[in-house]
Amino acid sequence: MIYTNEVPVLKAQERSAVTLGKFDGLHRGHQKLIACMKQKKKENCTTVVFTFDVSPLVKLYHKPAKTLLTNEERQELAENLGVDVLIACPFTDAVMNMEAEEFVKEFLVKRLHVSYLAVGPDFRFGHERKGNPELLKQMGTQYDFTVEVVEKLTDGTREISSTYVREELEEGHIEKVNALLGYQYFTRGEIVHGRQLGRTIGVPTANLIPPVSKKFPPNGVYLTRSKIGEKEYDGISNVGYKPTVKENFLGVETYLFNCNEDLYGQEAEVRFYHYLRPERKFASLLELKGQLDIDMAKGRQFFADLHEKL
Numbered sequence: 001m002i003y004t005n006e007v008p009v010l011k012a013q014e015r016s017a018v019t020l021g022k023f024d025g026l027h028r029g030h031q032k033l034i035a036c037m038k039q040k041k042k043e044n045c046t047t048v049v050f051t052f053d054v055s056p057l058v059k060l061y062h063k064p065a066k067t068l069l070t071n072e073e074r075q076e077l078a079e080n081l082g083v084d085v086l087i088a089c090p091f092t093d094a095v096m097n098m099e100a101e102e103f104v105k106e107f108l109v110k111r112l113h114v115s116y117l118a119v120g121p122d123f124r125f126g127h128e129r130k131g132n133p134e135l136l137k138q139m140g141t142q143y144d145f146t147v148e149v150v151e152k153l154t155d156g157t158r159e160i161s162s163t164y165v166r167e168e169l170e171e172g173h174i175e176k177v178n179a180l181l182g183y184q185y186f187t188r189g190e191i192v193h194g195r196q197l198g199r200t201i202g203v204p205t206a207n208l209i210p211p212v213s214k215k216f217p218p219n220g221v222y223l224t225r226s227k228i229g230e231k232e233y234d235g236i237s238n239v240g241y242k243p244t245v246k247e248n249f250l251g252v253e254t255y256l257f258n259c260n261e262d263l264y265g266q267e268a269e270v271r272f273y274h275y276l277r278p279e280r281k282f283a284s285l286l287e288l289k290g291q292l293d294i295d296m297a298k299g300r301q302f303f304a305d306l307h308e309k310l
């Protein structure tokens, strides 16, 4: 897959199938749109996901930049979905002020030689968000491309959207988040040294400092599976600031159930499965250890049941 910040100019004969939007999370609704676009590979179209490298909302309304996926994660997931080109167009003032018609002419027609465009019915773009599927269809007639307005995928009660996923994540509804995404919510980072107090209570942990832009469920304890190198481990993770020992940054700290290796310096992907309890301040590490024993027993049972089902 080609990942680029600039809208590329395709070769003279090359045509593209394009979809546009923010694509935070690459949830099941996004995946449906990408599947429609991929149908056009049969007609030799290059598949293009056109997105922005800063959420337009962040730039326009200074909303916090916490996202479900970092740019790198979104890139990797798009590649796994079989996308040929992912454009993360910088949301500059020039792009922000571009009229919808100009955006279509300059980027989609002139550069990408668009042949097919897939968008959701509520898709808006261009200066003052004046561009919509109707305008795209009119321009499609003029510039010889087809527009498919893809019906929104729902979970039976509500349309799936990044906003919906973020709301459920904020509530700690991990199973729901995973169902909307179509994969397990995850975070990644390098395993770094903590204060090494964990091992003094018989609970050595893998600490990672996640990207600052990554959105997290509420501080608390979660049942997780971690992928480290080629291996996967069941475990239990704390997300938060460890009030008992007072950490000053948000960390993800995991006790891996069946692991006694030295993991420092390795990259880990921690996948969330289930919310167990909120993070709490304990009077002592020993008291915390008592709670951890209860948490671990629940975690081991959860994964034993899960593996039995699979």
Ligand SMILES: Cc1cc2nc3c(=O)[nH]c(=O)nc-3n(C[C@H](O)[C@H](O)[C@H](O)COP(=O)(O)O)c2cc1C
Binding pocket: 194, 195, 196, 197, 198, 199, 205, 207, 221, 236, 237, 238, 241, 242, 243, 244, 245, 253, 254, 255, 278, 279, 280, 281, 282, 288, 292, 295
């Ligand atoms: C599963 C799990 C649950 C935890 N729960 C809490 C908690 O509720 N409150 C808290 O202050 N720290 C919690 N911690 C963090 C501990 O305070 C931490 O593991 C211990 O202080 C060792 O930290 P260190 O790795 O920096 O040495 C939890 C850690 C794990 C692995």
Ligand SMILES: Nc1ncnc2c1ncn2[C@@H]1O[C@H](COP(=O)(O)OP(=O)(O)OP(=O)(O)O)[C@@H](O)[C@H]1O
Binding pocket: 020, 021, 022, 023, 024, 028, 029, 030, 032, 033, 118, 119, 120, 121, 122, 123, 150, 151, 152, 153, 154, 159, 160, 161, 162, 163, 164
């Ligand atoms: N549930 C869905 N089914 C099909 N297409 C969708 C779905 N959700 C979004 N899309 C389409 O995917 C493209 C990218 O969507 P985008 O990420 O901008 O919206 P979103 O997921 O609804 O996010 P937000 O909640 O931030 O508005 C748009 O064309 C949008 O209409």
